[in-house]
Amino acid sequence: MKKLITLIVNKKAFEVAVEPNRTLAQVLREDLGFLGTKVGCGIGDCGACTVVVDGRPVNSCLVLAVQANGSEITTIEGISEGAELHPVQEAFVEYGAIQCGFCTSGMILSAKTLLDRNSNPSEPEIRAALSGNLCRCTGYQKIVEAVHAAAGMMKK
Amino acid sequence: MHLLPKFDYYEPRDIGEACKLLSQLKGSARIIAGGTDLLVNMKKGLSAPGSLVGIGKIPGISEIEPVNGGISIGAHLIIQKLVEFDLIRKKLSILSRAASVLGSPLVRNRATIGGNIVNARPAADLPPPLIAMGARVRLKSRRQEREVPLDRFFRGPGETAIKPGEVLTHIVIDALPPFTGGDYVKLMHRRSLEIAIVAVASRITLDGPDGVIRDARIILSSVAPKATHAVRAEKALIGERPSERLFEHAGQIAATECTPIDDVRGGAGYRCSMVGVLTKRTLSGALREAKGQ
Numbered sequence: 001m002k003k004l005i006t007l008i009v010n011k012k013a014f015e016v017a018v019e020p021n022r023t024l025a026q027v028l029r030e031d032l033g034f035l036g037t038k039v040g041c042g043i044g045d046c047g048a049c050t051v052v053v054d055g056r057p058v059n060s061c062l063v064l065a066v067q068a069n070g071s072e073i074t075t076i077e078g079i080s081e082g083a084e085l086h087p088v089q090e091a092f093v094e095y096g097a098i099q100c101g102f103c104t105s106g107m108i109l110s111a112k113t114l115l116d117r118n119s120n121p122s123e124p125e126i127r128a129a130l131s132g133n134l135c136r137c138t139g140y141q142k143i144v145e146a147v148h149a150a151a152g153m154m155k156k
Numbered sequence: 157m158h159l160l161p162k163f164d165y166y167e168p169r170d171i172g173e174a175c176k177l178l179s180q181l182k183g184s185a186r187i188i189a190g191g192t193d194l195l196v197n198m199k200k201g202l203s204a205p206g207s208l209v210g211i212g213k214i215p216g217i218s219e220i221e222p223v224n225g226g227i228s229i230g231a232h233l234i235i236q237k238l239v240e241f242d243l244i245r246k247k248l249s250i251l252s253r254a255a256s257v258l259g260s261p262l263v264r265n266r267a268t269i270g271g272n273i274v275n276a277r278p279a280a281d282l283p284p285p286l287i288a289m290g291a292r293v294r295l296k297s298r299r300q301e302r303e304v305p306l307d308r309f310f311r312g313p314g315e316t317a318i319k320p321g322e323v324l325t326h327i328v329i330d331a332l333p334p335f336t337g338g339d340y341v342k343l344m345h346r347r348s349l350e351i352a353i354v355a356v357a358s359r360i361t362l363d364g365p366d367g368v369i370r371d372a373r374i375i376l377s378s379v380a381p382k383a384t385h386a387v388r389a390e391k392a393l394i395g396e397r398p399s400e401r402l403f404e405h406a407g408q409i410a411a412t413e414c415t416p417i418d419d420v421r422g423g424a425g426y427r428c429s430m431v432g433v434l435t436k437r438t439l440s441g442a443l444r445e446a447k448g449q
Contacts (some may be wrong), residue, residue, distance in 0.1 A: 020165030042158035043196045056265040131348030132260025
């Protein structure tokens with residue numbers, strides 16, 4: 001039986017009726033159209049589906065949409081200000097930290113959450129914070145450099 | 157793409173309602189907390205419960221509280237909070253260390269301490285340090301509430317003392333005696349999203365800052381159907397003055413007290429050898445902490 005839930009996505013409330021067996025990733029993509037959230041492995045290994053739920057990045061493929069009822073969710077669509085990219089997004093573009101792009105939404109959301117808590121992370125801290133997000137183009141070096149640069153940009 | 161099978165979903169407002177639901181739904185219901193194990197198993201077709209009972213909205217089971225010098229931890233507390241909370245970092249550093257190597261950051265933000273316990277996987281990260289520190293689990297059902305030492309909770313892979321209709325609500329750790337220290341080391345092929353090849357949790361209590369060993373626990377993980385004590389190695393430590401040589405000796409004994417299997421993560425012989433190494437290493441770490449260094 002469908003349940004009526006409210007998801008606050010990127011500061012906007014959405015009321016949606018969902019079957020209990022649908023994941024947050026599915027509802028974000030298929031019902032609400034936030035296609036920036038990617039689904040890779042579907043079992044919590046790759047981190048492509050990372051979204052921020054109540055301030056913490058999680059694998060949205062392993063969260064039931066009904067469990068997220070009432071939660072505040074940030075997807076990749078929610079971090080830019082209009083046409084202005086978030087510093088982490090800007091740095092990813094500038095440093096060539098995007099190849100195929102499939103891991104990028106998750107990488108950026110994990111990185112942004114790290115920088116919100118720690119404005120000056122060390123390289124091991126950056127690598128640890130991104131260790132749940134896999135990049136199969138193996139562009140890790142550039143991703144780490146981009147996060148480091150974004151930290152500098154955000155301090156200005 | 158992995159899709160979830162159909163199920164009914166319930167969201168009780170308190171533990172009483174959760175217990176009632178579990179007993180009404182009999183064996184067909186499973187509790188869902190973080191879901192990082194259960195949903196994976198359901199997606200892979202390994203588990204197909206008719207109903208899920210979400211406990212995320214139940215108040216009072218997601219907190220860490222000091223109790224009579226000890227600590228009570230709600231079963232629904234996410235793993236990452238064990239890493240972050242000062243009380244755990246200072247009083248139970250062995251637990252925050254184990255929590256910090258569980259899964260990935262994304263998993264730690266979702267998975268719960270209760271889930272890591274009730275799933276009873278032989279390589280689970282939190283049971284070894286919790287057993288070493290003498291933790292008990294509080295189980296509630298419609299009729300009664302009981303506490304079971306974690307030492308007697310696990311029966312085998314996926315098998316625990318929990319009865320149908322019971323809910324794990326809290327993990328309780330009594331005040332530790334002075335001059336107590338612990339350490340946990342997990343041997344991994346990589347640093348994240350990894351299941352232990354071998355892991356060892358050790359705990360030592362000294363008579364005094366330079367005293368003899370009064371209490372010792374060595375918990376071996378990932379080398380038997382469940383986390384187990386290296387009983388003879390523990391005995392060899394009691395009443396002795398701590399030294400590198402003594403810890404080396406305890407490690408040698410511990411290496412003979414495990415029954416690992418050969419699998420993709422490591423061979424049985426290698427695992428036994430590593431039990432010896434990690435036992436010595438964790439005892440040294442536990443000693444440093446016991447001495448307040």
